[in-house]
Amino acid sequence: MTPLPTWQRGMRGWWRRDPAFRRYLLREATSVAIGAYALMLLAGLGCLVAGPAAWQRWEGLILSPVGLLLQAVVFAAAVIHAVSWFRLMPLTIPPLGRPGRRLADGAIHAGAWAASALCSLGLLGWLVYGA
Amino acid sequence: MNARFRRSHEPLFWLLFGAGGLLAALVLPALVLFTGVIVPVARGPGGEGLLDYTRVLGLLAWPGARVALAGSIALLAWHAAHRILHLCHDLGVHAGRGLKWSCYGSAALVSLLACGLVILLPSP
Amino acid sequence: MTDPETILIEVLRWHPDTPEAPWWQSYEVPYRADATLLEALQTIKDDLDGTLTFRWSCRMAICGSCGCMVNGRPELSCHLLLRDLAPGPVRLEPLAHFPVIRDLVIDQQDFLDKLPAVGAYLVPAEETEAAAAAPAAPSRQTPAQMADYYQYAQCINCLLCYSACPQYGLKPDFLGPAALALMARHDADSRDHGQAGRRAARDADTGVWDCTLVGHCTEVCPQGVDPARAINRNKTASARDYVFDLLLPGRRR
Ligand code: SF4
Ligand code: FES
Secondary structure, three states, X not given: OOOOOOEOOOOOOHHHHXXXXXXXXXXXXXXXHHHHHHHXXXXXHHHHHHOXXXXXXXXXXXXXXXXXXXHHHHHHHHXXXXXXXXXXXXXXXXXXXXXXXXXXXXXXXXXXXXXXHHHHHHHHHHXXXXX | OOOXXXXXXXXXXXXXXXXXXXXXXXXXHHHHHHHHHHHHHOOOOOOOOOOOHHHHHHHOOOHHHHHHHHHHHHHHHHHHHHHHHHHHHHOOOOOOHHHHHHHHHXXXXXXXXXXXXXHHOOOO | OOOOOEEEEEXXXXXXXXXXXOEEEEEEEEOOOOOEHHHHHHHHHHHHOOOOOOOOOOOOOOOOXXXXXXXXXXXXXXXXXXXXXXXXXXXXXXXXXXXXXEOOEEOOHHHHHHHHHHOOOOOOOOOOHHHHHOOOOOOOOOHHHXXXXXXXXXXXXXXXXXXXXXXXXXXXXXXXXXXXHHHHHHHOOOOOOOHHHHHHHHHEOOOHHHOOOOOHHHHXXXXXXXXXHHHHHHHHHHHHHHHHHHHOOOOOO
């Protein structure tokens, strides 16, 4: 049997089809800001090793208007990332509990946010009051 | 029926991506809030700040903090590399071998540098 | 608000005799608040233009044959009321990512070819000791055990999820949402013993690993199947097996 003639449409600009696709790409794009922040931390670590003068230059850079603006972008990205990460979390972990009494998505969400609050407070406490 | 399926090595990268993503979701907003808002706002009357050289070295005197810092930088890098690779593919850039190697290679390089630097850190 | 007299329906049409020229065609269709979009298509075919081609059968959202893109979103045309689409215009296209045979009719062969690969059938416990001791014993299942897969078992093979999945569009070899949800459906069934046979397909790039959790499949599914959950839970399972197989050589492959 000869295959039927068909028409295949391309994928160019597929994200224009639905806002859900653009939200997805925004979520994925947060990784660019997160990667940039990791590089910023790495640079800081390098400057810390290089000595007080280099460290001060790094501190000046991240606290300059441009540095603060970029950090504002990273903050927004980090929040979008956290919200989407925890929202999708129940989809990625295997069913917990026993058949008939499976852990509800809401419990996982609540647990994740509680853990986030705890870790964040712990980290901030250490960074501000530690040493 | 199974001959057409070759096992993927994606799990390796996905686990690193997931670890970095979980870390970022748990603490990254707080960390950026610290470096971007709390530090500039909380400068003391004498100009002393939370990120002063000796203070930061003091914070990192504890080996656990050094491991955590290097580990966090590495995991965030792996997270970003994995997602950026897939983002390129999504946007129509062909994710061939070259792109794969440069993404994961950069993450590996960042990890290596972070580990090396953290070992070289002077004690306060 | 007074009801409109008519509603404008625009259809992206394609005919194999003029393969280079898909075209948009508009129809003014009499409006009824209780009519479905499928009924509007039938009105076009009966009264306005007999050449318009589309699939349908049950008219009640259970056969899965009337899927098409409605204003860019995959939908069952029999499952949408005109009153929810008014005042229009309503833009109809064939389901995305599939080859078009004519007008709104797509070729589902790719999905049919992938179905066998996921082992979408129960494998009985023939070889297990319990079965040997009590041959032909009925496979009992509690409601709680059934709840673990029931949602995944509601699939009507309408393929809306494939049209909602950009990864399927970008990587046509990807087994895709519905097939992988059926894989999870049978894995999660307490009567099934076929998990080992489904692993190779699960662990491949074209299995769960081509998915990037866009999640739109779950949003468009008319049956609440949640393929995104089925696939991404299997990613965790696949990753777990990958690590164990790496650490314990000889465990598998
Ligand atoms: S999973 Fe849902 S959207 Fe996909 S084919 Fe089945 S019923 Fe249709
Ligand atoms: S005609 Fe059967 S699902 Fe729409």
